[in-house]
Amino acid sequence: MNKILFFAHLRDAVGEETIQLDLNGKTVAELKEFISEKYEIALTNVMTAINEEFASDEEVIQQGDAIAFIPPVSGG
């Protein structure tokens, strides 16, 4: 299984902080497409992190990876 984390406006839109999905072998792009359709949210400006490191859309998700959607940041 894989844990998917949402932050800021994405968490508000999804209504959950985390969800669990089995994503073994799927790409980040495939996950993004699934999430944006299921929750009707735009992920075009949103970065993705796998296990706390930025990941490209082509990256393949492995069993147990934690995936986080990172909206444009506004710290500082």
Place this chain on the structure above:
Amino acid sequence: MSKEPIVIQDVIDKVVQRNAGAITTFIGTVRELTHGKKTTYLIYEAYEPMAVKKLEQIGNEIKERWSGVEVAISHRVGKLDITDIAVVIAVSTPHRADAYEANRYAIERIKEIVPIWKKEHWEDGEEWIGNQLETVAYPTGKPEEGDLNE
């Protein structure tokens, strides 16, 4: 990362070193007016384990770019009122020019790669703030080297 108010002196103390000729301190505070709109308070939230990693990465980038440098960064999360301190960055270097430059580098990088978000609350509403210009898109899903060096 801190849920409690940041003690500026504690951050500065982390970079005190015998070879330093300068320590610069940046203090980011909560501003009341943004484009004429009055903020009542802010909520900062972070993806904390990744934020800590990215702050460490910024520290390492600074050590690669400037010699003899020490860096300490503390960022607040939770509810902050107007004038509260959101971030403190202390940099020490042998000479003052590097201390100013490296400190500026740290805050600009925080605004690019550290997963921290602020929700602005106004008298008539609230909103999560994206990047301050709302212009950056990442077609590949992550920031390119060029984006990160702007």
